[in-house]
Amino acid sequence: MFLDNKEEFQTVWQLAHNWTGANQDETDTVEISHELKITIHRLLHAMVCQEISARTRKRRILEDNSNITFILDIYHNYKFFQCLRKNEFDKAYLDNLYVKRNEVIKWCAHVIYLDPPPCWAPKKPLSAERSLAETMEIEDEDKGWYEKLTDLRRKKVASLELAKMLWEKDENQSYEQIRNHPIMKQYGNPSVFTPDAFQSWAKEYASDYARKGGRRKKSKE
Known part of the structure; x- marks a missing residue:
């Protein structure tokens, strides 16, 4: 990594x-x-x-x-x-x-x-007349990536990040429960996805419980 x-x-x-x-x-x-x-x-x-x-x-x-x-x-x-x-x-x-x-x-x-x-x-002593920033080549992170996104894509990104957090807090939630979660409705933008589209986009972040259609694992007796 x-x-x-x-x-x-x-x-x-x-x-x-x-x-x-x-x-x-x-x-x-x-x-x-x-x-x-x-x-x-x-x-x-x-x-x-x-x-x-x-x-x-x-x-x-x-x-x-x-x-x-x-x-x-x-x-x-x-x-x-x-x-x-x-x-x-x-x-x-x-x-x-x-x-x-x-x-x-x-x-x-x-x-x-x-x-x-x-x-x-x-690695070399700094010149008294030059600042550290002038002496070294410093590569800036691309901070403009977010501005390049369309409004729709920004809403999708925010919704998916929020979905990921909600699953981390409680993995026993289905796609539909996450999409209709009160926090998602208040701070996310679930309306940018149809139910099927949300399931497709959020699959990477979904819990095993959600991916298996909301069925809990059977306990071994």
Whole structure:
């Protein structure tokens, strides 16, 4: 998976340790060092403010401030709150939250004005007359893909993402139940699909229960 390329991506847990020179295997999450705590908080705050993007192994999170994103990311909002406000550092969660090299470097140069972490530092000394962004070739992510979508496609994308979340919360729901779910009706756009079309488009995200026509597995006696 592309996230495994440590030259381009690292988890918050990995990068914070690299940045502070701490040993990942020796960190006690109950008695975490002040320097490491500040670094993790700094990265999470940048994600919340959308200064750098956040990714899990499944998808990008916290992409915008819309209601649909808030609902899809309820779990992540809770985990961020626990860390930023209550200083609860969940190693397993932070080690599944990825940041991208070029975004972190640009953020260091133009937002927080700090040297980047050693693993992503420039290989040549920076000129005093040139900024970090001018010295390095930084590739931007294509942020215009969403604007290129038609209104109909945007509604379909939102509906499918919401369907995926609803199945993750309760897998014992049929296609029709998901399509007519109150949350789907309020925040999604189920009317853009006919029942058959919804089943076809949502099949990739559907639970086994839905794919088998709503029939529960028979228990072995």
